[in-house]
Amino acid sequence: MHYSSMLPEVIKLADEAGTRVLHIYQSDFKVSYKEDESPITAADVASHETIVKGLRNISRDIPILSEEGAQSPWEERKHWRRFWLVDPIDGTKEFTQRTGEFTVNIALIEDGEPVMGVVTAPALKEAFWGIKGEGAHKRDRTGRIHRIYVAEPPSTKRVVASKNHMNDETRNFIRALGPHKTIQAGSSLKFCRIAEGHADLYPRLGPTSEWDTAAAHAVLVAAGGDVRKLDGEPLQYGKEDVLNPHFIAAGNWYF
CATH class of the missing domain: 3.30.540.10 (Fructose-1,6-Bisphosphatase, subunit A, domain 1)
Known part of the structure; x- marks a missing residue:
């Protein structure tokens, strides 16, 4: 096609x-x-x-x-x-x-x-x-x-996070990254900010559905990034359960 x-x-x-x-x-x-x-x-x-x-x-x-x-x-x-x-x-x-x-x-x-x-x-x-x-x-x-294009590997990671869906698990993940800058954004724009090189990493350790992420996932991959589950496997679509597992979106350098 x-x-x-x-x-x-x-x-x-x-x-x-x-x-x-x-x-x-x-x-x-x-x-x-x-x-x-x-x-x-x-x-x-x-x-x-x-x-x-x-x-x-x-x-x-x-x-x-x-x-x-x-x-x-x-x-x-x-x-x-x-x-x-x-x-x-x-x-x-x-x-x-x-x-x-x-x-x-x-x-x-x-x-x-x-x-x-x-x-x-x-x-x-x-x-x-x-x-x-x-x-x-x-x-x-x-x-x-x-x-x-996604940005080159940064010395200080710019982590994009949800304005409305931040939780303790995500905060702990971000804290463990060490020195970083937090950027807030809503909706699927979080993926797009990484795709255009304005952010580096988006950890999502809370609920999302397949339709929330798919289009921006495609944009990020096309820009040189990826979206993977916490075990490193690719985030997949077309499952029986439309809920996504926890995932990380970033430039390919992260994975």
């Missing part, structure tokens, strides 16, 4: 979803809560609807798994060699707190690996995308597009 031929359409689709999200973000929106007590807004639903409709037009034969969609049973999903993995809005807390650090995420998974990913941050006017083996790019708030 020629991922590069689909990429412009996927970027356009993520931008369209981001436009709908921003319209709601700038309004007096209401926050509801799902069964797991995670927040959801009309923006999550609007983004989901836009992306799913668009992906079906791009590739009718590739199934879609979205956080806000009806979940296909494992008996069906276990046969998916290739599928789209979507988080219509990652960082709904950042959205509701109006920090701007929320993202729209679209990934293509093949044989358990994220091979293409698009991440947009509509409120920040930033976008990131990458294809495994073909490099990663950023579009900044001026509209300029440039190639991005």
